[in-house]
Amino acid sequence: MSKKEFILDQLAVCRNTDSWFKPLSKALEGLTAEQASWKPNKDSHSIAQIASHLFFYNERWLQRFRGQIINDYPETNASTFTELNNVTEENWIALAQHLDQSLEKWQQAIGQATEEALHKNIPEFPEEAVWWEALSNLCTHNAYHIGQMIYIRKMQGSWIIAEDWY
Template structure:
């Protein structure tokens, strides 16, 4: 399997392909507004804050991949877990659609990339790194936070495991 095929597979699993883990699209289905803003305590993040964090990093890495300016880094990683002001059902659905569109864009960009590009060094990055490694880590990052979303849903009693998963 080429690195391109591997990254495309990881992106599919992160975004919308059922595998032995659930994708982000499934994790975000059927949520009520009060559920996306719920936190078990102040030290935790809500689902909406987690998705804001994912949007930030998926967009930032996309800009970097396209050679566009990424802007200043946040002072703290915790600054990327933003509350969505004036959250409504419509704005939440737009937020989820934007996150999905970003992951879909990643799939298209990688599909159009060459294997050589994915083995190339990341220009301007503070450490020596190649694209396929960074993108694999980006997928792992998305999957990690999808797991957090599912955990929150379980805490809220809004997550069912299908009988064939037992």
């Protein structure tokens, strides 16, 4: 399997293909704004905050992959877990759609990329790393947080999927 095929597989599994874990599409399926903004305690993140964090990093790395200059940097990693102000069904649905579209854009970008492009060093990165390695880590990051979303849904009682055997 080429690195391109590998990354495309990881992106599909994170976005909308059932595999060893449920994808983002299932993790967010039927989730209301109220459920998305629920926290098990004051020190935890909500699903909406996690979605915001994932959207931020997927978009940021996609810009970098496309060669776009990134001028604005987050103050801290914690600041990327932003709260939705006045959570409504409309702005929750918009955030969930933006995150899905971000992963779709990644699938398109990798589908159009050459195998050689994935073996190139990441320009202006503080340490030596090649694209396919960073993208594998990005997918692992997505999978980690998708798991958190599902765990939060299980805690709140909103995770009801009949074929959920994991």
